[in-house]
Amino acid sequence: MVKPTDKIEIPKFIKWAGGKTQLIEQFIPLFPKKIERYFEPFLGSGAVFFYIIEKYKPKEILLSDINKELINAYIIVKTDVERLIIELKQHKEYYKADSKKYYYEIRSVDPTLLPSLEQAARFIFLNKTCFNGLYRVNSKGKFNVPIGAYKNPDIIQEDKLRKVSKILQTVQIKVMSFEKIIKLAKKDDFIYFDPPYDPLKKGTSFTTYSKGNFLDPEQKQLCDVFQKLDKKGCKVMESNNDTEFIRGLYDKYDKVHVSAKRMINCNATKRGNINELVIRNYKV
Numbered sequence: 001m002v003k004p005t006d007k008i009e010i011p012k013f014i015k016w017a018g019g020k021t022q023l024i025e026q027f028i029p030l031f032p033k034k035i036e037r038y039f040e041p042f043l044g045s046g047a048v049f050f051y052i053i054e055k056y057k058p059k060e061i062l063l064s065d066i067n068k069e070l071i072n073a074y075i076i077v078k079t080d081v082e083r084l085i086i087e088l089k090q091h092k093e094y095y096k097a098d099s100k101k102y103y104y105e106i107r108s109v110d111p112t113l114l115p116s117l118e119q120a121a122r123f124i125f126l127n128k129t130c131f132n133g134l135y136r137v138n139s140k141g142k143f144n145v146p147i148g149a150y151k152n153p154d155i156i157q158e159d160k161l162r163k164v165s166k167i168l169q170t171v172q173i174k175v176m177s178f179e180k181i182i183k184l185a186k187k188d189d190f191i192y193f194d195p196p197y198d199p200l201k202k203g204t205s206f207t208t209y210s211k212g213n214f215l216d217p218e219q220k221q222l223c224d225v226f227q228k229l230d231k232k233g234c235k236v237m238e239s240n241n242d243t244e245f246i247r248g249l250y251d252k253y254d255k256v257h258v259s260a261k262r263m264i265n266c267n268a269t270k271r272g273n274i275n276e277l278v279i280r281n282y283k284v
């Protein structure tokens, strides 16, 4: 388990592009002092959520994302973890026997035809065994990431899944596009936005988390939602790239830099430290 601080563990159970585990320590001084209701509408692997629930113990939490398979996996971890572990054990056995053949066989299955338990097990299995834990779909919505080069991928993680299941018991989880948050959030609620980032160079975004893109119109729409929540008296924090476009959109809000180790090039071997923005409508 990753330990961003001495005290708090982040038991995230999937790998996700743009995951925030490595940034939590820099986020700690930026979070509000008190959090009673928490919303995370771009959930991904939920690194920030796992920190917030442990540290602040909010009374109400709503986690959401537009990716149906991702949210289904969370719901199954919450509601049916023991049967999920059994399914994952089966995947592990077959994968051990002939990894490549089995991976591509499972990848070719249409997840929408599977019952939700099997769909969640397939999603977690592919996440653990595919290249870099990427989630990428083609224009027809079909998962198309190749197999990763793992000798012994940790497909089951029984203890972690049980721990996450316990944590999720009091949490609401649903498939939802981010703009729906406007109707749900109230004064003093805390919302953390971690959208697909505005690319540093236009046209170079190489991660797609679901069918459909997140381009300039969506970034503008998100900024509009940010402003509406601000007017309602919510506390809002957003991560994004430090681009002229994003700075322009969030002109009047507080911005600080955090330093992230990231791929800075389509070539996965080129990694570097990048200053990304944290935008907030409040000061601590």
Ligand SMILES: C[S@@+](CC[C@H](N)C(=O)[O-])C[C@H]1O[C@@H](n2cnc3c(N)ncnc32)[C@H](O)[C@@H]1O
Pocket: 016, 017, 018, 019, 020, 021, 041, 042, 043, 044, 045, 046, 047, 048, 064, 065, 066, 067, 176, 177, 178, 179, 194, 195, 196, 197, 209, 210, 214
């Ligand atoms: C940068 S990732 C979030 C990473 C996450 N914070 C973590 O620690 O793993 C962005 C997420 O936004 C989701 N997403 C994309 N478009 C969306 C939309 N319109 N509404 C809600 N979620 C969306 C993607 O499915 C993806 O999980």
